[in-house]
Amino acid sequence: xxxxxxxxxxxxxxxxxxxxxxxxxxxxxxxxxxxxxxxxxxxxxxxxxxxxxxxxxxxxxxxxxxxxxxxxxxxxxxxxxxxxxxxxxxxxxxxxxxxxxxxxxxxxxxxxxxxxxxxxxxxxxxxxxxxxxxxxxxxxxxxxxxxxxxxxxxxxxxxxxxxxxxxxxxxxxxxxxxxxxxxxxxxxxxxxxxxxxxxxxxxxxxxxxxxxxxxxxxxxxxxxxxxxxxxxxxxxxxxxxxxxxxxxxxxxxxxxxxxxxxxxxxxxxxxxxxxxxxxxxxxxxxxxxxxxxxxxxxxxxxxxxxxxxxxxxxxxxxxxxxxxxxxxxxxxxxxxxxxxxxxxxxxxxxxxxxx
Amino acid sequence: xxxxxxxxxxxxxxxxxxxxxxxxxxxxxxxxxxxxxxxxxxxxxxxxx
Numbered sequence: 001x002x003x004x005x006x007x008x009x010x011x012x013x014x015x016x017x018x019x020x021x022x023x024x025x026x027x028x029x030x031x032x033x034x035x036x037x038x039x040x041x042x043x044x045x046x047x048x049x050x051x052x053x054x055x056x057x058x059x060x061x062x063x064x065x066x067x068x069x070x071x072x073x074x075x076x077x078x079x080x081x082x083x084x085x086x087x088x089x090x091x092x093x094x095x096x097x098x099x100x101x102x103x104x105x106x107x108x109x110x111x112x113x114x115x116x117x118x119x120x121x122x123x124x125x126x127x128x129x130x131x132x133x134x135x136x137x138x139x140x141x142x143x144x145x146x147x148x149x150x151x152x153x154x155x156x157x158x159x160x161x162x163x164x165x166x167x168x169x170x171x172x173x174x175x176x177x178x179x180x181x182x183x184x185x186x187x188x189x190x191x192x193x194x195x196x197x198x199x200x201x202x203x204x205x206x207x208x209x210x211x212x213x214x215x216x217x218x219x220x221x222x223x224x225x226x227x228x229x230x231x232x233x234x235x236x237x238x239x240x241x242x243x244x245x246x247x248x249x250x251x252x253x254x255x256x257x258x259x260x261x262x263x264x265x266x267x268x269x270x271x272x273x274x275x276x277x278x279x280x281x282x283x284x285x286x287x288x289x290x291x292x293x294x295x296x297x298x299x300x301x302x303x304x305x306x307x308x309x310x311x312x313x314x315x316x317x318x319x320x321x322x323x324x325x326x327x328x329x330x331x332x333x334x335x336x337x338x339x340x341x342x343x344x345x346x347x348x349x350x351x352x353x354x355x
Numbered sequence: 356x357x358x359x360x361x362x363x364x365x366x367x368x369x370x371x372x373x374x375x376x377x378x379x380x381x382x383x384x385x386x387x388x389x390x391x392x393x394x395x396x397x398x399x400x401x402x403x404x
Contacts, residue, residue, distance in 0.1 A: 008367045012374040020382060203382070210389035 017200050024199035031199050037177030037192075038065055045134055045169040046179035048127055053077045060209075060332035061100035070142060073124045075103050075112075080123070082148060087121035089142075089262075091135040092156030094128030095269060099335040107336070110345025114353055123150065129179060131161055133168035136253060143260070153257055154352075156267040159230045159274060159296045163237040165246050209332060227334075228284070231277055231291045238295065247303055254309060265310045265352065268300045269344070272329035272336055275322040312351045314344055 024030075038054050039046045050071040055064050068074040090096060090108055098106030104113070112122035125138050143149055171182040176196075180188045194201040229235060236242055250266075257264040270293070273280060278288040297315050304311035321343050322328060328340035336344065364371065 005370060008370045009374045012371045013378060016375060016378040016382075204385065207385040207389040211385070 020203065021198060021200040024203055029199055029203070031196055031202050037174075037179070038067070039174050039177055039179040040071075041172075041174040042138075044172060045137075046127075046129070046172050046174050047071055047138060048073065049177065051077050058100075058333075060330050063100055063102050066103065070123065070146060073097055073103060073106075073108075073126070075109065080121070082121050082123070085119065085121050086151040087123055087148070088115060088152045088154055089139060089150035090122060090124045090126055090154045090156065091132075091139060092126035092267075092269075093130050093135075093158070093161060094126075095158065095335055096126035096156045097124065097128050098126075098341065099128055100330055100333060101336075101338050101341055105338045105341055107341040107345035107348060110342060111348045111352075114349045118353060120151075126156065129169065131164050131167050131169060132157075132249070132253075133166070136256075137168070140256075149260055150262055152263045152265060154265050154267050154348075155253070156269055157296070157300065158269045159271055159293075160227070162246065162296050162299070163230050163235060165249050212332070227271070227273065228277075228281065228286075228291065231274070231293055231295070233290055233292055243299065246299075247307075250303065251307065254307065265312060266300060266304060267312045267348070268297055268314060270297065270315045270318055272318075272334050272340060275319060275328075312348065314347055317343055317347045 036054075038048055038052050038056075040049045048065075048067050048071045050067060050069055052065065052067040052071075056062065066074055066077040068076075068080040069078060070080060072080075074080060088111075096108060098108060103109045106124075108122060108124045108126070112124075115122050123142075125135060125142065127134070127138070130138070139153070172179050173182045173185050174180070175185065175189050176193075178189070178192050180192075195205065230237075237246070254264055274293045277291055277293040281288045281291050297313060300311055301313065303309075318328060318340070321339075326339060328336055328343070330337050
């Protein structure tokens with residue numbers, strides 16, 4: 001009896017979903033993406049595809065990604081126009097890649113426009129999800145394969161990546177252009193594919209996300225604990241031996257740059273939510289005294305002073321905007337929004353191109 | 356076949372109509388709630404990929 005009822009409900013729901021699917025498509029609400037993702041397999045890790053064009057639609061934002069002939073994010077797909085010009089190579093993760101904003105609105109895009117006026121090009125090697133070691137490997141393979149050597153390397157660091165300085169992406173599988181952890185990749189892939197092919201799936205997914213955006217006070221996702229943990233005074237990155245190992249890593253990268261005649265500049269980028277750390281820690285009922293948002297900034301200042309390497313610290317400029325009540329991030333995603341990117345881009349121009 | 360279908364639909368009519376109504380009511384409410392204006396949300400979920 002129960003099985004029969006469940007069968008009736010299941011069949012009715014299936015018919016309803018089909019009606020919804022057709023209805024949404026008729027009114028122009030197509031699924032998230034109808035094509036492949038932007039990644040390709042790179043050994044056990046991943047990198048951006050070369051010469052790709054892709055419109056990325058998420059509940060939080062919609063933007064277009066173009067990659068050049070080397071597989072780096074650029075203003076347009078295809079040839080880079082690098083020639084024999086001197087150029088900056090920028091290393092970093094998703095916030096440097098410019099998640100959520102058009103290339104010309106990313107801080108690298110803003111910086112590149114000004115650099116081009118001064119006869120320099122900018123290659124943005126940053127890739128969402130990459131750690132330092134992935135980016136270093138990408139830089140090394142780019143130099144070896146293309147024969148191009150940057151005159152300056154901008155190494156962008158943040159509080160999420162410094163504690164993971166010795167980690168590299170591995171066990172990554174790329175399916176249909178999407179980079180997925182090999183452990184349990186089938187479920188993630190299924191969800192991605194559902195978003196790619198079903199308008200009805202996107203209707204419910206986006207509807208729930210929009211309700212979260214508009215009605216919920218606070219939602220701590222599974223990655224939130226990682227975000228708070230990096231600022232915890234108990235985090236193992238604060239142990240002297242970890243700090244030494246981190247500084248040794250930086251020193252070895254500096255030696256590599258020196259050997260290749262490349263000037264190295266570190267760029268410290270605070271996470272957008274670090275300015276609200278005390279408030280967020282209180283929200284989860286913890287003691288703000290157990291957390292410290294300034295640790296990584298202080299660490300980089302002290303290291304760069306010792307090592308004699310230039311550091312561009314975006315902390316004060318972003319803090320000032322935050323204190324004035326400006327939104328630096330997307331509502332549904334902590335990456336920097338167009339305004340946040342503009343603040344960073346203009347600061348980089350002042351710090352690197354106007355002296 | 357047609358007769359079997361008709362009889363099956365007749366026997367389960369109430370459950371089918373109820374499921375149908377609940378589904379479309381939820382879809383309608385979801386659409387309304389998602390498009391209604393309200394305050395912003397400080398949510399932080401780090402998505403790198």
